[in-house]
């Protein structure tokens with residue numbers, strides 16, 4: 134069994150990005166600029182935005198955060214989106230979810246200029262992904278594709294089972310793995326909460342990608358010997374340790390790992406790749422790689 138070290142790969146890619154940014158600055162140009170809109174005090178959102186800011190700083194990107202209280206109106210938020218859409222100094226931006234209940238998240242996300250939509254959630258980018266056209270890929274699935282690529286994991290002709298069909302992870306993951314590409318070219322089965330005989334299906338997986346949001350749901354008897362297991366889940370479980378909690382994934386790691394050819398740990402597997410993918414999307418925006 135080989136561990137897929139997302140932390141290490143993430144650091145390698147950040148170093149590559151930093152070198153490119155240094156060359157841009159040396160040439161006297163402005164570095165890429167990633168902005169974020171953050172509404173309210175949600176703890177997980179604050180943590181994510183703080184790590185985004187740290188990652189930007191580490192590679193030399195300009196980073197800005199537009200913070201608002203929970204009582205911001207939908208109209209005011211749409212005005213901020215318009216402002217960033219039109220700000221020539223901002224290459225790409227994200228709207229951190231969740232938004233307060235009185236704001237229609239879809240309306241806000243659809244207001245983002247697709248050329249600046251580095252989260253890849255705008256219908257134009259999702260449509261381009263579905264058609265196999267160049268687009269900003271959602272960060273977590275893109276990070277998983279990078280891990281498969283960097284570890285040289287063969288995917289062509291393999292059976293990939295994706296657990297979970299969310300718009301940000303499971304569905305785009307299934308599209309990417311079925312694309313005519315490398316990594317890709319898999320036969321994909323997409324499972325969800327209404328799937329029957331789930332274990333029978335997961336046992337057929339050469340590559341199993343778990344994104345169901347259920348702590349340690351995937352047990353050893355659901356996994357084929359020699360499978361590649363990618364664990365997207367992140368769960369904070371309270372315990373009696375000094376810290377008072379530990380982090381676990383959607384896979385029961387200790388029992389499943391010995392059966393696998395490759396497996397991502399949690400933490401340190403998929404997680405660190407998500408922000409790296411966001412940085413790469415920002416670079417694509419800076420380079421006008423997708424929208425000229």
Ligand code: NAP
Pocket residue numbers: 273296297298299300301302303324325326327328331344345346347365366367368403404407
């Ligand atoms: P989500 O929106 O809650 O979607 C979960 C999906 O799993 C749904 O499609 C649901 O089916 C399905 N599901 C739930 N229970 C199931 C069961 N018992 N059997 C089969 N399918 C089941 O979750 P998400 O946003 O995709 O996130 C999934 C996990 O990844 C979470 O733990 C999240 O914290 C983590 N995550 C990690 C990163 C990262 O950077 N590492 C990024 C994003 C998310 P239905 O559609 O039928 O409801």
